Amino acid sequence: MKYFVSIGIFICFFTSCSSDKGEYIPIDQNPKLEFEIPSNFPDLDYDLSSNPPTEKGFELGKKLFYDGRLASDGVVSCGFCHIQDFAFTHHTHIVSHGVDGALGTRNAQPLHNLAFMKEFTWDGAAMHLDLQPIIPITAEVEMNETFSSIIKKIEEEPEYVQLFELAFENKEINSENILRALSQFMIMMVSANTKYDKIERNEGAVFTEQEAAGFELFKSKCASCHAGTLFTDQSYRNNGLPIDAQYNDIGRKRVTGLESDIYKFKVPTLRNIELTFPYMHDGRLKTLQDVLDHYSDGMVDSETLDPTFKNSDNTIKGIPMGQEEKEQIIAFLKTLTDDDFLNDNRFSEF
Ligand code: HEC
Numbered sequence: 609m610k611y612f613v614s615i616g617i618f619i620c621f622f623t624s625c626s627s628d629k630g631e632y633i634p635i636d637q638n639p640k641l642e643f644e645i646p647s648n649f650p651d652l653d654y655d656l657s658s659n660p661p662t663e664k665g666f667e668l669g670k671k672l673f674y675d676g677r678l679a680s681d682g683v684v685s686c687g688f689c690h691i692q693d694f695a696f697t698h699h700t701h702i703v704s705h706g707v708d709g710a711l712g713t714r715n716a717q718p719l720h721n722l723a724f725m726k727e728f729t730w731d732g733a734a735m736h737l738d739l740q741p742i743i744p745i746t747a748e749v750e751m752n753e754t755f756s757s758i759i760k761k762i763e764e765e766p767e768y769v770q771l772f773e774l775a776f777e778n779k780e781i782n783s784e785n786i787l788r789a790l791s792q793f794m795i796m797m798v799s800a801n802t803k804y805d806k807i808e809r810n811e812g813a814v815f816t817e818q819e820a821a822g823f824e825l826f827k828s829k830c831a832s833c834h835a836g837t838l839f840t841d842q843s844y845r846n847n848g849l850p851i852d853a854q855y856n857d858i859g860r861k862r863v864t865g866l867e868s869d870i871y872k873f874k875v876p877t878l879r880n881i882e883l884t885f886p887y888m889h890d891g892r893l894k895t896l897q898d899v900l901d902h903y904s905d906g907m908v909d910s911e912t913l914d915p916t917f918k919n920s921d922n923t924i925k926g927i928p929m930g931q932e933e934k935e936q937i938i939a940f941l942k943t944l945t946d947d948d949f950l951n952d953n954r955f956s957e958f
Pocket residue numbers: 673678684685686687688689690704705706707712714715716717718719722725727728729730731740741744745749750751790794
């Protein structure tokens with residue numbers, strides 16, 4: 609509940625009282641960063657004109673992203689749970705853990721191509737990228753901090769004071785500029801240089817026979833949800849995971865209150881999926897083989913199970929697949945790994 613209250617406050621804050629405050633007017637010391645939409649990508653969802661990434665805004669966002677002072681224990685930075693080598697997931701952790709080892713209930717999501725997404729988190733609780741970080745910052749099981757306390761801490765550091773001065777016209781160290789800077793950093797995290805992309809853009813790469821077979825299977829069995837070049841149609845669906853008694857995470861219903869949304873979660877992107885294990889909203893599945901075994905044999909029925917997975921007589925169909933087909937799909941999924949992105953120093957802590 610706490611999440612929604614604080615998000616509500618910020619929505620008001622953003623719409624009613626800040627339209628001209630944090631806006632940046634380019635100056636020599638702070639050039640605008642080029643943002644190029646990859647030619648095989650859709651249009652952006654994020655309105656860049658409302659918060660154009662600049663050199664200093666990005667630098668500030670990165671510093672904040674890796675700064676433990678955004679958490680009450682001084683340790684749990686954004687980068688603590690979102691680790692670049694694993695496409696910014698908290699890879700060994702089934703559910704992420706925050707300050708004092710407090711356990712959350714969900715698996716950290718990868719951070720890439722966020723400027724193309726409409727809603728954020730597994731249930732869509734955050735409707736704008738600028739608002740998303742309020743959740744981890746204020747959540748007791750994540751960073752357990754308040755903006756006023758963060759501002760006090762970072763105001764003491766001259767480097768921060770200078771970066772805020774250069775990055776934002778009003779020069780203020782306030783929550784709005786903190787969020788804008790974090791967005792500027794995250795907007796630039798585009799992952800679009802996989803083997804799959806190079807093939808789509810005719811840049812000379814070719815699938816192996818196994819990958820090509822996997823791609824065909826993927827298109828017929830998976831792409832209705834994991835759609836397009838982002839590998840998600842950004843809808844909320846129930847893919848038949850057994851209900852977890854420990855957390856009983858109700859998914860999208862938490863946001864909409866609708867019974868028809870119970871146990872639905874956002875269709876995740878599959879980019880860099882080889883590295884973002886463990887899988888599903890609560891990290892219950894360890895490997896891609898486990899994921900495909902779930903789709904072929906592990907589904908359980910419920911009121912909201914996606915109709916794609918049912919036969920006309922209402923029995924469960926799942927996604928029938930043999931072992932060879934699964935291996936082909938996995939080979940294809942591995943062509944979605946983007947080494948350039950994973951090793952891109954612009955996003956690295958050091
Ligand atoms: C304690 C671990 C933890 C910390 C710290 C943390 N996150 Fe996350 N992050 C998560 C988890 C878990 C999710 C999925 C949340 C959910 O679905 O409710 C998530 C989701 C997100 C998303 C949504 C991604 C998407 O595709 O929808 C963004 C963006 C994000 N985090 C950015 C940040 C930023 C910025 C910070 C620092 C201010 C941060 N996170 C700190 C664990 C963490």
